[in-house]
Amino acid sequence: MINPQLNKNGELQHLLTTEGLPVQIVRDILDRATNFLDAADGREIKKVPLLHGKSVFNVFFENSTRTRTTFEIAAKRLSADVVNLNIGSSSTSKGETLLDTVDNLCAMHADMFVVRHAQSGAAHFIARYVAPDVHVINAGDGRHAHPTQALLDMFTIRHYKKEFHNLRVAIVGDILHSRVARSQIHALTTLGVPEVRVIAPKTLLPAMVENLGVQVYHDMTQGLRDVDVVLMLRLQNERMQGAALPSAQEYFKCYGLTEEKLAHARPDAIVMHPGPMNRGIEIDSVVADGAHSVILSQVTFGIAVRMAVMSMLAGNS
Amino acid sequence: MNIQIKNGRLIDPKYSIDKVCDVFIAAGKIAAIGAAPPGFAADKVIDATGLVVAPGLIDLAARLREPGYEYMATLESEMEAAVAGGITSLACPPDTEPPLDEPGLVEMLKHRARNLNQAHVYPVGALTTALQGQELTEMAELVDAGCVAFSQADAPLADTRVLHRAMQYAATFGFSVWLRPQDSFLAREGVAHDGEVATRCGLPAIPVCAETIALATMLMLARNTGAKLHICRLSSAAGVEMIRAAKQQGLAVTCDVSMNHVHLSEMDIGFFDPNCHLVPPLRSLRDRAALRAALCDGTVDAICSDHTPVDEDAKQLPFAEAEAGATGLELLLPLVLKWAQQDNFSLSAALAKATLHPAQILGLDAGYLSVGATADVCIFDPVAYWKVESAVLKSQGKNTPFTGFEVQGKVRYTLVDGQIVYQSESPTSHG
Numbered sequence: 001m002i003n004p005q006l007n008k009n010g011e012l013q014h015l016l017t018t019e020g021l022p023v024q025i026v027r028d029i030l031d032r033a034t035n036f037l038d039a040a041d042g043r044e045i046k047k048v049p050l051l052h053g054k055s056v057f058n059v060f061f062e063n064s065t066r067t068r069t070t071f072e073i074a075a076k077r078l079s080a081d082v083v084n085l086n087i088g089s090s091s092t093s094k095g096e097t098l099l100d101t102v103d104n105l106c107a108m109h110a111d112m113f114v115v116r117h118a119q120s121g122a123a124h125f126i127a128r129y130v131a132p133d134v135h136v137i138n139a140g141d142g143r144h145a146h147p148t149q150a151l152l153d154m155f156t157i158r159h160y161k162k163e164f165h166n167l168r169v170a171i172v173g174d175i176l177h178s179r180v181a182r183s184q185i186h187a188l189t190t191l192g193v194p195e196v197r198v199i200a201p202k203t204l205l206p207a208m209v210e211n212l213g214v215q216v217y218h219d220m221t222q223g224l225r226d227v228d229v230v231l232m233l234r235l236q237n238e239r240m241q242g243a244a245l246p247s248a249q250e251y252f253k254c255y256g257l258t259e260e261k262l263a264h265a266r267p268d269a270i271v272m273h274p275g276p277m278n279r280g281i282e283i284d285s286v287v288a289d290g291a292h293s294v295i296l297s298q299v300t301f302g303i304a305v306r307m308a309v310m311s312m313l314a315g316n317s
Numbered sequence: 318m319n320i321q322i323k324n325g326r327l328i329d330p331k332y333s334i335d336k337v338c339d340v341f342i343a344a345g346k347i348a349a350i351g352a353a354p355p356g357f358a359a360d361k362v363i364d365a366t367g368l369v370v371a372p373g374l375i376d377l378a379a380r381l382r383e384p385g386y387e388y389m390a391t392l393e394s395e396m397e398a399a400v401a402g403g404i405t406s407l408a409c410p411p412d413t414e415p416p417l418d419e420p421g422l423v424e425m426l427k428h429r430a431r432n433l434n435q436a437h438v439y440p441v442g443a444l445t446t447a448l449q450g451q452e453l454t455e456m457a458e459l460v461d462a463g464c465v466a467f468s469q470a471d472a473p474l475a476d477t478r479v480l481h482r483a484m485q486y487a488a489t490f491g492f493s494v495w496l497r498p499q500d501s502f503l504a505r506e507g508v509a510h511d512g513e514v515a516t517r518c519g520l521p522a523i524p525v526c527a528e529t530i531a532l533a534t535m536l537m538l539a540r541n542t543g544a545k546l547h548i549c550r551l552s553s554a555a556g557v558e559m560i561r562a563a564k565q566q567g568l569a570v571t572c573d574v575s576m577n578h579v580h581l582s583e584m585d586i587g588f589f590d591p592n593c594h595l596v597p598p599l600r601s602l603r604d605r606a607a608l609r610a611a612l613c614d615g616t617v618d619a620i621c622s623d624h625t626p627v628d629e630d631a632k633q634l635p636f637a638e639a640e641a642g643a644t645g646l647e648l649l650l651p652l653v654l655k656w657a658q659q660d661n662f663s664l665s666a667a668l669a670k671a672t673l674h675p676a677q678i679l680g681l682d683a684g685y686l687s688v689g690a691t692a693d694v695c696i697f698d699p700v701a702y703w704k705v706e707s708a709v710l711k712s713q714g715k716n717t718p719f720t721g722f723e724v725q726g727k728v729r730y731t732l733v734d735g736q737i738v739y740q741s742e743s744p745t746s747h748g
Contacts, residue, residue: 004588019517099633119635120519121589142637143519182519206516207524 004127011316014127014136015309017145018186025312026190030155032308033301036077045304050311051080054111058084059101060139061117066275067139067149070299071114074306078314083110098122099129106131112313113137120144120179135313143177149274150183152305154191156298157229160270164191170223170265171197171214172255173233173282174204176244180274181233182212189213199223199255203244220255224264230292232257232273235282248281258284262292270294318360319343320735321353325365325696329372330669331685340370342692345735349688361737365696368729371668372686373405373436373693374649375675377573377621378549380642381438382713383429384422385414390626390713392426395646396435398712400739402622402647403695403728405436406676406683411443412470418443418454420462427463435738437693439465439679441495444483448472453483456492465679466493466547471596473501477534484544493680496535497549498556499597503527508637510600514583520636523598525553532556536563539570547678548572550623552597554607561616571678572616574608575623576652577643581605581718591632591639592718595623609660612670619675620656622649626714644714648705650697651724658725664699692735701727 003020007013012025036045056075058068068084075082087101098117105113112135115123120142127136140146154164161167169188175181175198188196189212198209199217210216217223224230239245257271271283271292279285287293322340327350329335341349341357348354379399382390399407409426411417417426423440430438442464446452449472456467467487474480474496487494507523509515515522532548536559539546551557551572560572577595582605586593593599611617625642632639649671657667669684676684683691705722707715731739 097630097633098635117635119637121637122635124588125635141519141635143521145519179519182517207511207522208513208516211513212517 004124007316012312013316015147015313016123016127016136016138018147018150018183018190019145021186021190023190026151026154026187029151029305029308029312030158032312033155033304036304036307045077045307047077047079049079051075051078051314054080054314055109056080056082056112056114056310057105057110058082058114059087059105060085061087061115061122062140063088064116064140067116070302071139071306074303074310077303078307078310080310098125102126102129106134110134112310114139116140118142133317137309137313140179142179143182144179145183146179147183148302148306148309149180150187151309152298152302153184153231153272153274154187155301155305156272156294157270159297159301160294161228164188164193167193167229168195168227169193169197169229169231170199170217170227171231171233172199172220172223172257174235174239175200175209175233176204176206177236177239178233184231185212185214197223197227201245201254204239220261221264224261227265228269230257230262230265230269230271232271232283234274234276235278252281256280256282256284257287259286259290262287272298275299318735319358320732320737321359321362322365322370322694322696323362325368325370327370327686328665328668329686330665330673332687333665335665340686342732342735345692347686347688347690347692363696363730367698368696369664369699370686371695371697372672372684373695373731373733374403374671375679375681375684376404376407376624376646376649376671377619377675377678378575379404379407379409379622379624379646380412380626381409382626383413383426389628392429392433394711394713395624395626396430396433398646398710399436400731400733401711401728403650403697403731404646405693405695405731405733406439406679406681407436408439408441408465408679410441410468410470412448412472416443416448417441417464418446418448420455420458423459423462423464436733439463441466441468443467444469444494445474445479450474450476450479453486456487457490460490460492466495468495468549469497471497473499475501480534481538481542484538484542484546488542488544491545493545493547495547495549497597498528498531498535499523500527500531503530508594508598509586510583510598512583512601514586518586518589525555525600528553528556528597529559532559536568536570540568546570550575550578550597551608551617552578552600552604554604557607557611557616561611564616571618573619573621573675573678574612574617576620576645576649577623577718578605578608579612579620579656580652585718586636589636590718591634591636592643592716592720594636594639594641595643596641609656612656613660613662618670619678620649620653620670621675622646624712624714626712627716629715632716643717644710644712645717646712647710648717648719648724650695650728651726652719654699654726655724692732694730694732695728696730697726697728699726701725703727
């Protein structure tokens with residue numbers, strides 16, 4: 001099988017998933033993102049003309065304000081023209097097929113699509129049918145992948161921990177339904193993290209998850225022991241209706257990240273969350289706002305990483 | 318018309334005949350094998366040198382899409398595809414629109430099919446009204462109209478009391494019940510096998526226990542009611558084990574598998590190939606190996622095409638939204654041959670899985686070629702290669718996971734009731 005996200009020169013044509021992404025491309029994205037951050041304090045992001053004259057279409061079939069906004073900011077800092085389309089509330093409800101929508105958007109001469117869709121595989125589907133000079137960035141497809149989130153998480157880990165080869169990382173929560181978790185797992189294993197753990201009740205773990213290269217824990221105390229990085233996942237309210245969990249309270253008791261549970265991790269452990277957080281369900285406010293939390297840095301770095309991805313794709317035309 | 322099929326390799330799975338000889342057809346029957354019967358004058362001589370002369374294929378599951386889904390396929394297109402694939406009899410499931418739950422619908426279908434004068438069509442009637450799993454259909458009336466068995470197709474029958482009653486009622490008259498084992502609660506929203514690939518791709522999954530739990534219920538009810546049970550589209554190694562055990566205990570259960578599941582696995586989904594969105598889901602390589610072993614040892618009785626033509630628009634969607642199913646009528650023969658070759662299974666025994674055994678499941682006097690048998694014949698070139706492409710398929714359904722495959726085995730002639738109903742355009746070309 002050919003890798004659908006690389007062009008014939010082995011360069012990134014689309015960013016659809018972190019799975020099978022060559023490690024050098026991952027490192028290039030992270031390095032490029034570093035350059036977008038101001039050298040002085042590592043926080044401020046510069047405006048550059050790399051995408052001047054290019055059109056970036058944010059095509060969101062599923063509602064999202066945060067992710068769409070960060071992509072919009074990233075594209076604008078690259079001097080691109082940005083068009084936001086919330087398809088969820090227009091075309092498909094009028095009966096237009098996904099393929100028609102894609103064709104129409106291509107006809108509007110987009111250079112790049114940032115796509116979010118509720119179905120796993122939607123980004124691959126769109127990438128298969130777009131015009132050959134159009135780049136597709138997956139901003140989340142069903143339960144499958146959310147590669148820019150995972151890349152910004154890797155950037156954050158590298159920022160605080162410098163290296164990957166000596167880390168123990170735990171991902172906590174609803175692995176089964178999480179595109180973020182899948183993309184994080186592939187990114188972490190690609191970058192050579194020797195020990196990736198997932199911590200969840202059996203109802204929130206997919207079959208044979210260990211084949212993705214992770215160790216499975218059902219107990220927070222054991223799973224967090226001596227970890228360097230804790231990646232928390234958001235818990236969707238509908239998990240209670242689907243009989244996956246009895247209640248938010250019990251979930252917090254067993255899997256919510258509290259200071260007490262975090263004490264089992266290494267003293268310099270960092271805590272991350274893709275947002276938006278459910279305080280008091282998957283994470284205690286004291287931890288979310290505490291010294292170990294780097295959650296707001298993730299948001300800042302997210303813009304730089306998305307700029308890095310967009311500028312790399314534009315350079316591979 | 319008197320036809321002499323000259324010098325072909327005759328395969329008759331019933332009497333394990335595999336030899337080069339002439340076959341003589343008169344009055345729609347096999348009149349003689351070897352030497353011409355006294356006074357036989359051939360109106361037509363088919364030179365079958367280098368070709369295999371086999372019973373016409375009998376397909377236990379071919380959706381013709383009529384009535385109701387004519388935009389996906391029509392009786393005309395699919396019957397043409399059937400005979401082009403060497404299929405001379407086929408059973409069609411009741412999941413049409415409306416479902417085959419009334420004698421009038423069945424009579425109309427039989428009538429339309431008969432007028433096309435191609436393959437024999439054997440409708441499988443709906444087990445419950447509108448396939449809704451609540452009320453029984455008029456089974457005796459439906460049998461009079463032409464139904465050969467009763468099924469829920471892929472519609473759920475969650476209420477076990479209704480299933481119990483339906484099987485009791487069918488058993489009263491000796492009617493067969495064909496069921497695909499899948500617990501509708503466990504399968505809810507699922508589109509792929511609950512394994513490595515669904516986990517990697519983030520696809521909602523159907524666990525193997527959805528099959529085994531439903532299968533356990535069905536086997537238990539068959540024991541309890543004495544109904545003739547046929548299990549459709551077995552997909553898992555665990556399911557195979559249960560059928561094997563039931564047969565060893567003397568239960569008269571039969572089962573089939575789709576050709577897709579003999580050749581493909583969850584791995585073929587790759588990057589969300591919607592052509593691999595099938596029902597039941599493609600399972601693991603281990604499951605596929607178990608299905609193949611079960612075909613060889615007789616636990617699985619038959620291979621069917623599970624022909625499900627789908628229109629292009631319904632397939633060009635992300636994996637889970639794409640309509641499930643694949644075209645299959647024209648691929649059944651080459652894929653049976655491919656399996657036989659890969660598993661080192663004799664041609665005669667392999668063809669039995671798509672001729673004699675399905676005939677027995679249908680209760681038909683067909684699927685063999687000896688003197689007196691109906692002259693439903695498939696004459697094919699066993700070594701000719703052809704490439705699976707939408708342009709060469711006569712079916713209106715063009716989607717198949719086998720697109721681009723080079724397959725071996727090309728039908729040259731198809732005879733139904735002693736009449737040539739299909740002849741390939743280029744009988745001498747090998748490619």
